Amino acid sequence: MVRRVAGMLAVIGLGIGVGWAQPPAGDVSAGKIVFEKKCRICHGDYGEGNPDVAKKLKAEQKPLWSEEVQKKTDAELRKIITEGTGKMKPPKNVTDADKDNVIQFVRTLKKP
Numbered sequence: 582m583v584r585r586v587a588g589m590l591a592v593i594g595l596g597i598g599v600g601w602a603q604p605p606a607g608d609v610s611a612g613k614i615v616f617e618k619k620c621r622i623c624h625g626d627y628g629e630g631n632p633d634v635a636k637k638l639k640a641e642q643k644p645l646w647s648e649e650v651q652k653k654t655d656a657e658l659r660k661i662i663t664e665g666t667g668k669m670k671p672p673k674n675v676t677d678a679d680k681d682n683v684i685q686f687v688r689t690l691k692k693p
């Protein structure tokens with residue numbers, strides 16, 4: 582009997598453990614706020630890009646909902662936000678949590 586209870590507890594413990602091992606990496610609604618503050622000025626409301634910015638920086642911006650961007654891993658997107666890419670300088674004052682959240686938000690962007 583005691584062993585059975587212990588076994589059951591172990592199963593429950595395992596279930597909780599697995600649940601904790603994969604927490605949601607970010608929060609979409611918090612990420613939207615980060616995007617509006619830190620990214621929208623250059624990437625537009627829907628991540629479509631900003632032709633004025635692209636022209637000024639002589640850069641080509643891929644829409645954030647495009648396949649090329651969406652197929653990047655979270656780690657690759659994080660690197661872009663942290664280090665910049667090409668003509669994009671990394672935005673200032675983006676915390677680690679902001680990055681997780683904004684990446685989740687970028688994942689929700691769709692071609693308007």
Ligand code: HEC
Binds near residue numbers: 616621641675683
């Ligand atoms: C000052 C303008 C500016 C800001 C602010 C900015 N970006 Fe960018 N971003 C660019 C430009 C320009 C490129 C294209 C860079 C290149 O390839 O030369 C780019 C490229 C990217 C790319 C890769 C897609 C591509 O076109 O190659 C991602 C992903 C991205 N930005 C995400 C973000 C996110 C997320 C934020 C906010 C945390 C952000 N950017 C803030 C200007 C900006």
